[in-house]
Each structure stands twice: as structure tokens, then as C-alpha cells.
Amino acid sequence: MEIETRAIHAGRQVDPATGAVVPPLYLSTTFEREADGSYPHNYNYIRDRNPNRVMLEDCLCALEGGKVASAFASGSAATMSIFQALNPGDRVVVPHDAYSGTGTLLRSLMQPWGLKVAFADMTNLQEVKAAITSDTRLVWLETPSNPMLKITDIGAVTAIAHKVGALSVCDNTWATPVLQQPFALGCDLVVHSTTKYLGGHSDVLGGAIIAQKESEFFEKVLHIQHIGGAVPSPFDCWLILRGIATLPYRMKGHCENADKLARWLQQHRAIARVHYPGLSTHSGYAIASQQMSGFGGMLSVELKGGKEAAFAMAAHVKLFRRATSLGGVESLIEHRASIEGKNTRTPDSLLRLSVGLENAEDLIADCDRALKGNP
Template sequence: MTETSRRNRQPGLSTRAIHLGYDPATENGALTPPIYMTSTYAFETAEQGSELFRGERKGYIYGRTKNPTQTILEERIASLEGGETAIALGSGMAAISGTMLSLLDAGDEVVIDHTLYGNAYAYFTQALPRWGISVKLADFTRPETLEAALGPKTKLVYFETPANPNLRVIDIAAVAAIAHAHGAEVVVDNTFATPILQRPLEHGADIVLHSATKYIGGHGDVLAGLVVGRAETLQKVRQTGLRWVTGATLSPFNCFLLLRGLKTLELRVERHSSSAMKVARLLEGHAKVASVSYPGLESFAEHEIAKRQMSGFGGLISFELDGGMAEGMALMNRLELVTRAVSLGDAETLIQHPASMTHAIYSAEEREKHGISDGLLRLSVGLENVDDILDDLERALDSL
């Protein structure tokens, strides 16, 4: 790299996550951005207040829609994802509902992939239809089924990749091309990959969502959601989904926690990914394990797609034992270091049983149809020394 190109290139992901949008000199030299614990903001003049309410002046009015600590967070995540702007909300589900209720009207249609986080699946299949919004399901790993599901009323398509809980990977560019040809916009949940490993907007998606509770927070101590996309679209989400419909404001302190998490996100995701690869190899080679689903394995069905659109494979693994659900439950109870808990992306390694926990909202028939078997376990590989994780899993497996 020449000196000129080095000067002109965009700073790296970690550099932007640590520095973007903040100058200590403007805040009395404070290295860490301050937490603005205020619900309302004073106007210098009555005219200034009127201009703010009319959108003729930039600034802050009331804490439900915007806060200076929140602004720094939103600028940083928008930059990392390659979007024009972002919105922070109170949870991942608030990010989903706030977006959908801002962009969809009664009579519109949304097409979703059939494998989603359990509460997201319930929201789409049980809540949205109550408000006159039609919801269709398709298998997005088979583009022809998406093509068949799209119609003149389809406004959005929505999916996760990798998907929760079985980690199936969907070709973002292929879905975007089909959806856009039908006049629909593409919304992708990028929680599992984070912008460190995958940036869906670069592959044609229009909106990216995160449960920032997971990897972006990274410490299991915050609930939050993020939406990234075009400024015009997200202004609708801020004014409608956040301000009027949900009121799901993210507190300034939780914005501070996410800013803390962003600073180490690249380092943590690299460690999660490298450890998960070793754990996946162990599981794949163990006699008690019937199947392993991890995008980094050559045996993974969508391995080539994952290599094409991801720069790494993440910290989530799904697997099933020969003894099915009974043996899976027994394994969970014999683990000592690995913690039995839902959620993911924390420093701790977590294991859970989707059929009876995060995806219990699916009927047994739906789980079978959508590849969520009763024996499936989901493992979120943490930041402990990987040899300790491997030892705990191997000991528990050998004892079955």
C-alpha cells in the first residue's frame, strides 16, 4: 500500500468502533463519551424550538426519539454496516416491530423465511395478521420458493442469516435480486454474524437489524436493538415505529454499554469464531454426535455461500446427538463450565435446547417442517480458554 492510498483509505472497523463521531476536546477532555441522563432539552429561543419540531433545524427535543449518547452509537453502527444512518431501540424485538409497523400498512404483505428466532416467528405469524398485514413463509435457501411466494402486495422480505437456531445460511444477493425484481425491499437480521463478519447492505439488502443484546453488547448486561439503512427510510422508523408506535427508547446508559461493547467487538468476534471452529471439529469427530451445523465446516450445506458472503463463521454451533432429545438433555446437565442459558454472544459459553426454550412457540409440526428437531442443541461459544471449553464438552460427551 502506498502512502497516498494509506492516507485516503477508510479507517478499519475497530478504529471506527472506538473513535467515530466523538472528540474528547468537545467534552472537557473526557476520553469516554458522557452519558446524557436527560429526558428533555432546552431551546435557546421559542423560534429555535419551533424550527426543531418542524425538522428545519438539527438538534434534540425529547429523549424518547434521540439522545447525544445514542447519536454516537447510531453513527458508529451505521458506519460499521455501511448504511447511511441507524436507530437504537430498547430490544431486538423492538427493532423488528418498530421497523415493520413503520413500513407496512393494512393490506400489505411480507414474505419471511420459515426459520426465525421464536419470538420473531410469533410476531410475524400471529401479531401482524391481526393488523391486516399478510404474511407468507418460504424457504429462502431455495430461491424458487421465494419467487413463488412474492406477489403484487409484497412490500418486504425478511430473513436471518445465519438463522436461529440451525444456522442455515441464505444467499443475500440472490434473495435481494429476486425481491427487488418484484418491487420488494429486503430486511436482514445480522445478529449472529455482526458487521465484523457480514455486511448485508453490501450484498443488496435494504435494511439490517440487530439484537444488540447479543454480540454487540457482548457482556450479557444490556437489552437493545439496532436498525441500519437509508436515511429516508429510517426517518420513518424513528418518527413512527419509535416515537409513536412502540416508544421503545433505549436508555442513555444502555447506549453507553453498547458503545463499550463496540470497542472490543472485532477482537471478541475473532475469538468467538476461532474457538467455535475448534469446538465444531471436536463435535464433528465425536462418536456420540449425529450431526453438526456450523458454517465453517466443509460438511455444512451452505458452506460455499458462507465463504462468499462472510469473512468468518461466528461463534454459534448447532448439533444433535445420536440419542436425540433425551441424550441432549443429559449432556446439558453434565456440563460444568458451559452454562445452561438462552441468549448468545456473551463472554460465557451458553447452551440451550431450542425446541423447549427459544423456539417452543413453533408447533411440533412447524419445527419438524422447518428443520428444528427435538434433539437439536444450540451452543454459543464464549471467550473462555478454548481448551477448557473442549475439555468440558468432551468429558460430558464421553460420560453419556
């Protein structure tokens, strides 16, 4: 089945009790044992398994082409569980330009715990080779990256990681399985903040890890999740599964709008640079064209007037909402350096745009008005 069909049918079945086409919500925290102590339906307690969560996990496996999956309470909880499954003294290699929360997690929690962390430019394979040493146990990829839209060659970096026996993990939140299939390029694990495009409506928090195959490492991740309790609620799972049903068609709209807006912004005299991998001028355009079927709904712009001009543009938009997060149907704009804090490597002149599903011409007009300073 093609991904549009999988997004609607995978993990779902008609409810045998009522014939309901839409999966019901199972709110029970506990499940009855048989007289002999067994669990005939394979459910015992909500922290272990829940029918809504299982449906979501089965759907995620079908979309990414993985063997097993686990849904989490947030993308950060999923990320943390992967790093916690390593041992003190293990080395991980992470891109400089990754979600700032990942860097904060590593610096504030995992390094004091004993994890060795090396940051590298994942677009430079020589730098990657230098960073991945014999004691490296995990290499983290994020492509397109947040917020600079850098493109990592997933297959090439994964091959380098595998030479030293390290796992390759790809944060596929921005591309989604609609646009990018990391497992087909050799990755071992895929991570998502399901809060973003998979949920798609800015109304639910969640995360997920999908594994290419069952392994001792993934079992350790599941054990950490179970002990720590980083599990989503049944309603969270239900909302994300509902969002996934329209994901392929939403991504087509996000990509189309972002492409139109990026090309318009690229020609504007107030814009110094547009970061969008769908532009032939982008340094990662060739690689993105090979490993992605579309270029996504995210872009960043640097303004010639620096920080003051960036804040001015954000202040004057009307359709774009000045808000954190991304992947919803509404367009958002944000000055990332302000959000990321003291460790930021993001230029002060940069704004990150999550391009929504409004009419593209309306979004262009909104940006045009804002760049002219019109209220």
C-alpha cells in the same frame, strides 16, 4: 478506516467541556430552549434524541456502511417497528428458520392486524421466487439462521425481492458487521439485537435498525418508534457503544473457538450432526465463504440419542451455562425446541451453543465430560 478502528472511534469525540476521552453519560430527559424557542444543540426531549444514542447510531452507520440508523429498546422492538411500518394487506416473506420471536410476533400480532405472512426456505431460491409475489412489500433474511445455521444467499434473494419492488431486510445479529456486510450485497435495511454480540457482555438490552439510504419507509419506522416510545436509555446506549469497541477482536476469538469446537464435535461418536457454516460439509459453506469473512461463534449439534441425550449433555456441562441468549464472553448452551414452544421446527435432539471466549481446549473438555455423562 478499517473496522477495528471504526469500532473504537466512530461516533465518539473528546468531550469539549472536560476533555474526557470516554464519552460521558447524558441522563437528562429534557434540554433547554433558547429565548426564541429554538434548540441550538438539536436536542429537545429524550424520546426524540439523546447524545449517547446519537453516538451509538453514528457508530452503527460507520460499521455497517449505512446512511442512517436508529437505536431501539430491544431487537424485538426494532423488528416490530419495521413490520408496523407496512400496511394491512401487505405481504412479507420470512424464513422458516428464523428467530422464534420473529415468527411469534408475526403470527400473534401482525397477522391479526392484517399483514399477510408467507414462510419459506430461504436457502431454496425456487421456493423464494414462488413465495415472493407481486403484492410482497418486504422480504426478511436471517443468515446464519437461528438455530439451524442455514445460510441465505443475500445478494440473490435481495435481487428477487427488488424485482417486485419489495424491500430486503437482513437480521445481521449473528454475523455482526465484522463478518458480513449486507449493504454491499444489496440489502435495504439491517437489523440487530444489540443485546448480543454488539453489547457483548450479557448485561444490556437493545436493538437497532440501519438503513442503506434515507427513505420514506425509514422515516415511517422512526415515526412509529417516536410515537410508541421504543427507545433505549442513555446508559443502555453507553454500554452498547463500549461493547462495540472490542467487537472485532471478540469476534475473532468467537470464530476461532467455535471452529475448533465444531470440528471436535463433528468427530464425536455421540453427535449425529453439527450445524456450523465453517465446516466444508455444511450445505451453505460455499455461500458463507463468499459473503462472510468468518463463520461466527454460534453452532448447533444434534445428538444421536435424541431429546434425552440432548438434555443429558446440557445437564452435565460445567463451563457452558444453561441459559438463553448469545454473544457474550461466556459460553451458553440451550435446548431450543423447549424454548420455542408449539410452533417449533427445531429437532428435539438439538442443542444450540453460543461459544464464548474461554480457552477452546477447556470448552472441548467440558463437552467431552458432559457427553460421557460425568458430573
